[in-house]
Amino acid sequence: MLFGNKSGQPARTRFILETLGSNVIEEAHWLDGLNAAATLHPDLILIETWQPDINTLEFCKALKRNLQTRFIPIIMYSDESDSKAILTAYNYGVDYYIVKSSEAEIELPLFLKVALSRVSQRLLQATA
Numbered sequence: 001m002l003f004g005n006k007s008g009q010p011a012r013t014r015f016i017l018e019t020l021g022s023n024v025i026e027e028a029h030w031l032d033g034l035n036a037a038a039t040l041h042p043d044l045i046l047i048e049t050w051q052p053d054i055n056t057l058e059f060c061k062a063l064k065r066n067l068q069t070r071f072i073p074i075i076m077y078s079d080e081s082d083s084k085a086i087l088t089a090y091n092y093g094v095d096y097y098i099v100k101s102s103e104a105e106i107e108l109p110l111f112l113k114v115a116l117s118r119v120s121q122r123l124l125q126a127t128a
Contacts, residue, residue, distance in 0.1 A: 013048055013077065016109050020116070030059045038068040043119045046075045046112075047094075057092040064093035073115060077108065 017024045025040060027033040037045060045063065047056055056076075063069045073095040080086070081099045089097050098104075098111055 020109060020112055034062055037063060037072060038066060042072060044073045044075060044115055046077055048077050060093040
């Protein structure tokens with residue numbers, strides 16, 4: 001699931017995810033994102049941008065408090081590179097934090113492949 005503001009960069013991220021073979025569910029509003037995550041159980045949640053309608057970290061905290069969504073990995077993909085902001089994101093439940101950079105178009109697909117591979121491994125271990 002891609003959580004972003006549906007303009008600009010999230011379209012590029014959606015393309016990258018689809019190129020990797022992922023089915024992408026895109027939500028722009030935090031409440032729609034919470035409902036979609038609880039109902040559809042995505043393999044991971046990629047938060048593309050800071051949202052104007054809710055503190056993005058509170059959205060992460062709500063996902064981790066919900067029994068239906070707490071084990072879904074959350075990836076924050078942000079322009080914010082301040083170490084305090086990154087640490088705060090981890091404290092709110094973000095599993096992975098990727099800082100957008102000039103190499104992001106190369107790094108993001110590689111990172112997402114690894115993250116999706118880990119999700120698949122966890123699912124196999126859980127069913128074994």
